[in-house]
Amino acid sequence: MTTVGILGGGQLARMMALSGAPLGLRFLVLDNVADACAGQFAPMVVGDYTDEAALAEFASRIDVATFDFENVPASSAEWLSARVPVFPSPRALAVSQDRLAEKTLFRELGIPVPGFVDVPDRAALDAAVAELGTPCILKTRRLGYDGKGQFRIKTMADVDAAWDALGEQAARVGLILEAFVPFQRELSVVAVRGRDGEFRSWPLTENWHVDGVLSASLAPARVDAAMAAKAIAHARALAEAMDYVGVFALELFCRDGELLANEIAPRVHNSGHWTIEGAEISQFQNHLRAVLGLPLGDTRMVGHACMLNWIGEMPDADAVLREPGGHWHDYGKSARAGRKVGHATLRADAQAELADALQRVGAALGREAQVLPVIHALQT
Numbered sequence: 001m002t003t004v005g006i007l008g009g010g011q012l013a014r015m016m017a018l019s020g021a022p023l024g025l026r027f028l029v030l031d032n033v034a035d036a037c038a039g040q041f042a043p044m045v046v047g048d049y050t051d052e053a054a055l056a057e058f059a060s061r062i063d064v065a066t067f068d069f070e071n072v073p074a075s076s077a078e079w080l081s082a083r084v085p086v087f088p089s090p091r092a093l094a095v096s097q098d099r100l101a102e103k104t105l106f107r108e109l110g111i112p113v114p115g116f117v118d119v120p121d122r123a124a125l126d127a128a129v130a131e132l133g134t135p136c137i138l139k140t141r142r143l144g145y146d147g148k149g150q151f152r153i154k155t156m157a158d159v160d161a162a163w164d165a166l167g168e169q170a171a172r173v174g175l176i177l178e179a180f181v182p183f184q185r186e187l188s189v190v191a192v193r194g195r196d197g198e199f200r201s202w203p204l205t206e207n208w209h210v211d212g213v214l215s216a217s218l219a220p221a222r223v224d225a226a227m228a229a230k231a232i233a234h235a236r237a238l239a240e241a242m243d244y245v246g247v248f249a250l251e252l253f254c255r256d257g258e259l260l261a262n263e264i265a266p267r268v269h270n271s272g273h274w275t276i277e278g279a280e281i282s283q284f285q286n287h288l289r290a291v292l293g294l295p296l297g298d299t300r301m302v303g304h305a306c307m308l309n310w311i312g313e314m315p316d317a318d319a320v321l322r323e324p325g326g327h328w329h330d331y332g333k334s335a336r337a338g339r340k341v342g343h344a345t346l347r348a349d350a351q352a353e354l355a356d357a358l359q360r361v362g363a364a365l366g367r368e369a370q371v372l373p374v375i376h377a378l379q380t
């Protein structure tokens with residue numbers, strides 16, 4: 001019996017455990033909160049990621065370790081990897097934990113990236129704004145997620161406010177200034193690389209964010225074959241450069257037909273949740289196959305799929321459950337503003353059918369604004 005250890009016990013760990021059950025896998029989750037939602041399906045060690053006693057107990061009960069949470073301290077990942085195989089490797093994790101390191105890697109690999117400048121102190125911020133111009137975005141280098149740790153600088157008049165908001169974090173987690181990209185669309189490549197280097201990608205996903213948080217994803221994205229091939233080639237080059245093992249996502253901005261890389265998520269990704277029902281093998285199961293050295297599964301799509309995130313609280317399930325291609329995911333979390341508590345995936349054989357289903361669900365739940373951009377995309 002193989003036991004997979006997962007650092008972090010959120011919905012990603014939960015969906016991983018659910019997808020691994022048919023493979024006969026066991027799971028053990030390490031999280032610092034006792035009611036982490038993956039704990040409803042997997043035994044847990046409750047403890048901090050930096051607590052050596054908790055890490056030692058965790059390591060002693062697992063065959064391989066992976067992550068649900070990308071901000072596990074690199075030192076903890078290193079400590080574990082001296083005792084059990086850890087995938088992705090602590091080195092790959094470290095690169096994608098730091099916006100400066102990952103953007104530098106993008107550039108080295110010839111992957112186009114928005115202008116960016118390291119901002120170690122206040123004087124550097126002034127110089128960086130002068131270099132990149134406005135609008136631009138000040139971001140923490142580390143520990144940001146769901147748009148947290150970011151400040152949008154629209155004009156020079158906002159520079160003081162940006163420093164007031166984030167300046168104190170410069171010493172602890174670092175800051176980076178990025179040019180603001182007036183993109184038309186956001187895309188992601190969700191891909192997997194096996195222990196033996198085999199690489200597979202699911203079809204590209206188109207994403208819509210609201211206030212920096214993913215709201216909806218559509219697959220396949222509306223991109224021509226050449227652009228899709230280029231995006232996937234970027235993802236592959238990154239995976240090979242990092243000797244990455246497992247599933248990851250590459251987030252891209254699409255501006256005037258050009259792709260610019262935003263960030264890598266070194267784990268299964270919210271924009272890949274549609275693969276549970278919309279692809280032959282999901283990102284969750286392929287991640288497990290990759291970290292265990294098993295053959296990777298087919299990433300082919302089964303029709304068209306749209307995922308809608310439920311943020312803050314769960315809506316009523318009935319409208320989705322009534323849909324022929326409707327799939328419901330309640331993460332079993334308590335409601336809290338801004339928290340990802342669940343999602344739904346609508347799947348259909350044809351685009352028009354998917355648009356109709358989105359229309360019905362949006363109207364029934366009073367979430368017209370959430371489904372509208374996707375319906376529009378499906379009609380153009």
Ligand code: ATP
Pocket residue numbers: 114137144145146147148178179180181182183186209212213251262263265
């Ligand atoms: P995630 O939850 O995806 O890890 P994050 O906190 O790491 O989010 P980003 O992905 O950098 O943050 O930014 C969140 C969203 O903010 C992006 O998906 C995009 O919509 C917007 N955004 C970020 N950077 C830029 C930029 N340079 N230009 C334009 N929009 C941006």
Ligand code: MG
Pocket residue numbers: 144145146263265
């Ligand atoms: Mg991120």
Ligand code: MG
Pocket residue numbers: 251262263
């Ligand atoms: Mg992002």
